Amino acid sequence: MFTYALDERTVLRPLTKEHVQPLFELIEMSRDRLRQWLPWVDSTTEISHTEQFVQSALKQAAENGSLTAGIWMDNELAGIISYHEINWTHRSVSIGYWLGHGYEGQGLMTSACRVFVEYALMELDLHRVEIRCATTNRRSRGIPERMGFVLEGIIREAELLPDGYMNHAVYGMLQKEWKQLR
Amino acid sequence: MFTYALDERTVLRPLTKEHVQPLFELIEMSRDRLRQWLPWVDSTTEISHTEQFVQSALKQAAENGSLTAGIWMDNELAGIISYHEINWTHRSVSIGYWLGHGYEGQGLMTSACRVFVEYALMELDLHRVEIRCATTNRRSRGIPERMGFVLEGIIREAELLPDGYMNHAVYGMLQKEWKQLR
C-alpha cells in the first residue's frame, strides 16, 4: 500500500509478507551474480527461506525500529535496501543493499540509498551511517563514494564468500557532514 | 518515510516508533470525546502506554501480516486506522479507526477506510471485511454505510465503555460485493 517515490517509474515499498514471492523470484533470477557478494544466497534454495527472511526482518523492525524496503521499478521488484540493527546507544546504523539481474547501472541504488541516509540522519536523528562493501565490488563501492562517504578503513578478510575471504571497505557519513552535503 | 496519498493534503503512513509522541499528543487533545467510544483511552495516561501500543501493533504486524496506519493531514497526525488480527483460515479481517479532535466531518476517515477495504479485498485477497461500531456512534456508523457495507446484526451489550455496555452494529462487505461497488 505504502510507497516512497524515487522518480516516475521507481518507488520504495516497506517489505511485507506479500513480497515473498517476487523476492524469491528475483533471487532465483540473479543467483549467479549475487552469490559472489552475499553469503546467504547459496543457502536460500526454496521459498520458505525467503519467508523466514521476511519474517525476521519484520520482527527486527518491530523490536528495533530498523527497516527493510523493496525497490520497485515499473511495478517489478528490482532490489532490496535495509538498515541493519540500529544502535540507539551510539546512534549509528549500517545500510545494506543489492539489486537483481538487469537492474544495475541505472542509478537506482544511489537514489534509494540517498533516501535511507537522509532518513537515518535527519528523521531518526542518528549520528553516523556506515556502509561496508567487499573491496573488489567496484559497483557497490561506487554508491557511498558518489554520496560523499569517507573511506575509513579496510577490514581484512572479514567475510567468507564462495570465492574465499573478502576484505571490507568501511565507509562512514556523519550527521554534520550530511547536513553540508545534501 | 513511506506514504499513501489520500489527496493533496492527506496521507496514510504506516505507524512507527517515531509516531509515539504525536500519537500520545493527539490522544491527550481528544480525550474527552474518544473515551466515549474507545475502552483503552482512560488507561492511556502516560506516553509509555502509547509506546507499548505501538510496540504491540508492530509485533502483530510482523507475526500476522496485519497493519496499523496513521492518517496525516498537513503533516499533523489526525487519526488511526488498522486491521485487527487477520484470520487467514477464513480469510477475513475487521477494521478499526478513530479521528482526533477537530478532524471529524471532512470525509477523512471514509477515504482512509476505502483504501483499507480495497487493499484487504483486492491485494490481500481476503473474502470478507467487517466493521463494528457502537450503535449510538452515528458518525462512525456513517463510514461503512457510505461505502455500501451491509448491516448484518446488532450484537447486544458487547463492549464495556465508561457510560456502560454498548450494543455493536456489525457491518460486512464481501469481496464479490466490493468488486461491483468500487
Add this chain to the structure above:
Amino acid sequence: MFTYALDERTVLRPLTKEHVQPLFELIEMSRDRLRQWLPWVDSTTEISHTEQFVQSALKQAAENGSLTAGIWMDNELAGIISYHEINWTHRSVSIGYWLGHGYEGQGLMTSACRVFVEYALMELDLHRVEIRCATTNRRSRGIPERMGFVLEGIIREAELLPDGYMNHAVYGMLQKEWKQLR
C-alpha cells in the same frame, strides 16, 4: 478424577492429557458428519494433532481462565464443549460444542450447554454469552434457541468449510436475561 453430573448416566469432565486417545477415536468415528461444520476436522489426521489441541486448550485455560470439557455418557466420550477465550475486559465469552456420531438427538448438549452458561454468567460473573452456529446447521441452532438466547444477526460468509463459506447465526444471552430464565 473430577466430574460434574448432568444426569445418572452422563458427566462432564475437564479435558486432560489422558483423554487424547478417546478424543481422537471419537473424531475418527464421526469424521463424515463433523467435517461439514468444523474447519479443523480435515487437518486432524493423526493422534499428535489431537495431542496438540489438548495441550493448547490446557495452556489457554492456564492463561485465560477458559475451560474445555468432555461430555461422557456411560463412561464413553460423547462430545466436547468449551469456552473460547474469555474477554475479561468486556466480560463476555463464546461457547463452542460438538457431539460425536450416535450421540445426537438426546438432549445431551443442551444439558451441557446449560451448565456452561450458568457457570459463565453466575459463577464467573460474565455479562454476556455468545453462541455462533452455521445458519444451515439446524441441530446446532436448536440449542441456543431452546435456552432462550436471542438471535442478534446473520454474519455472512464468516467461516470457510469444505462446502464453501457459511453464514453464522449469532445468538446472545445477557446475565440479566439468564437470571430471569433459569
Add this chain to the structure above:
Amino acid sequence: MFTYALDERTVLRPLTKEHVQPLFELIEMSRDRLRQWLPWVDSTTEISHTEQFVQSALKQAAENGSLTAGIWMDNELAGIISYHEINWTHRSVSIGYWLGHGYEGQGLMTSACRVFVEYALMELDLHRVEIRCATTNRRSRGIPERMGFVLEGIIREAELLPDGYMNHAVYGMLQKEWKQLR
C-alpha cells in the same frame, strides 16, 4: 464447576483462578501454624503472590499433566493437595498437601490423599508415589503411615524453615503394593 466427592460434606475441586481469594484468606487465617512447615508462607504477604502461585500451578498442569486441587468442606476451602511435577520417564510423582486452621484431625487429608494416590497409580499408571514430611511433623507423617506407605529414609537437613533445617522422612508406595492394599 467440577468436583470429586470425598463424603457428603467434602469435595475436591481443581484449583482455578476463582479460588485465589479464598485461598489467600485461608493462608492468612492459618499463617502461624503453616509457616512452621511450608517455606513459602512468610513470603506470601499479599494476594498477588497467591495469584502467581495459582497461575504457575495451572501452567505446570498444562505442560506436565500434574494437578492441584482444593479440599472444600461445606463450601469453604479447607486445604490444598497437589502432585508436584510428574516424572514421566521414571513414572513417579510426589504429593504435597496442607490444611488450614481448624480443619485438622478429622481425616480430611487422609481421604483426599487416598484419592490422589489411587488416581496416580491406577489412572495415570505411574509406578511410584512419594510423600516427604518434616520428621517432626507428626500429623503430616500420620497420613502416609495410615495408608501403608513404606518409610524409606531420613534425608537430613533437606529443607530450610523458620526454625532451621528440617530432616525429611521419605515415604514410598509402589503400584504393585497399592493394588494389594486398596
Add this chain to the structure above:
Amino acid sequence: MFTYALDERTVLRPLTKEHVQPLFELIEMSRDRLRQWLPWVDSTTEISHTEQFVQSALKQAAENGSLTAGIWMDNELAGIISYHEINWTHRSVSIGYWLGHGYEGQGLMTSACRVFVEYALMELDLHRVEIRCATTNRRSRGIPERMGFVLEGIIREAELLPDGYMNHAVYGMLQKEWKQLR
C-alpha cells in the same frame, strides 16, 4: 582454556561446545556399560543429541549457577561430573557422574568428586550435598562412602533402566560434617 588440576595427568575442564565431539565418542565407546546405569544412553544415538545435552547444560549453568565438567586424563576425555540444579532456597545440590570405558578403578572419580563437594560446601556455601546411586552399582556407591557421606535411605524403584526399576541409595553430606572431615 580453563582447568582444575587433579594430579599431574588429570584435569577438570568446564564443559563447552568444543567438547561435543570427544564426549559423543566416549559415550559410543562405553555404551555397553553406561546403559546399565544411565537412562539417557539408549536415546543418545547421534552427535546432535550430545550437542543438545551440552547446550542445555550450559543454559542451566547460566540460569542456575550449576556446573558440568569433563574429567580429562592425558588430554583425553575420561568422564563427566556435574551439579544438578542447585536449590538456592534450601541451599542443597546433588552431584552426578560417570566414567567412560577403561577409566574406572583408578580413583579418578573420587578425586573429581572431592573437588565438587569442596566447592559446593566451601565456595558456594551450600548446606548439603547429595549423591544418589543405584543400589546395585557398587563402584558408584564406593565414591560417597569413601568420602564419608552418610547413607540416609533406600528409595525403592526410583529409576527406570533397561534392566527394570532400580532402587536408589541416597547419601548426604552436610557442610558442618565436611568441615571436620576434609
Add this chain to the structure above:
Amino acid sequence: MFTYALDERTVLRPLTKEHVQPLFELIEMSRDRLRQWLPWVDSTTEISHTEQFVQSALKQAAENGSLTAGIWMDNELAGIISYHEINWTHRSVSIGYWLGHGYEGQGLMTSACRVFVEYALMELDLHRVEIRCATTNRRSRGIPERMGFVLEGIIREAELLPDGYMNHAVYGMLQKEWKQLR
C-alpha cells in the same frame, strides 16, 4: 574452581555468579577512569546491574560459545576480558577488556589478551580476531600493537562516551599471521 595461570601470581577464571560482588567493588573503585572509556559505567550504579551483566554474559556463552573471564592477581579481581559474540559464519570475533584502578602498567592485560587470541585462532579455529580501541586511549591501543595486530582503519565517531563521540581504531589479526608470530 577453574583457572588458567598467566604467571605465578595471576590467573584467569571464567566469570560466574560468585564474582558479582568483587566485580561490582572493582567497578566502584575504578569508576573515575573507567567511565572515560566504557559506556556502561555511568549506568552501573548498584550491584543488581552487575548481576544482570553476569547473567547476560553467561547466557550468551551458553548460546553462542563466547566467553568472559576475570583476571585475578593475588586472589583479587583485577579486570575483565571477553569475546564479544562469535560470528561462526565468517569465523571472527572481537575481544574487549578493561583493568581496574591500580592494575595498569604491569603487562597483565597483554598476557591475558595473548591467551584469548591464541585460544580463538588455534583452539576455536577462528579466522580473524578484532580489537577496537578509542583512538585516544593510548594504553589500550598498546595491547594489540605489542601483539602485532595490524591497524586497519579509524572508524569515526563510533561510540558515545561522557566526553563525546570517540573514534575507534580497528586492529585485526588473521589466523595465518598469528601462526607466524606466536
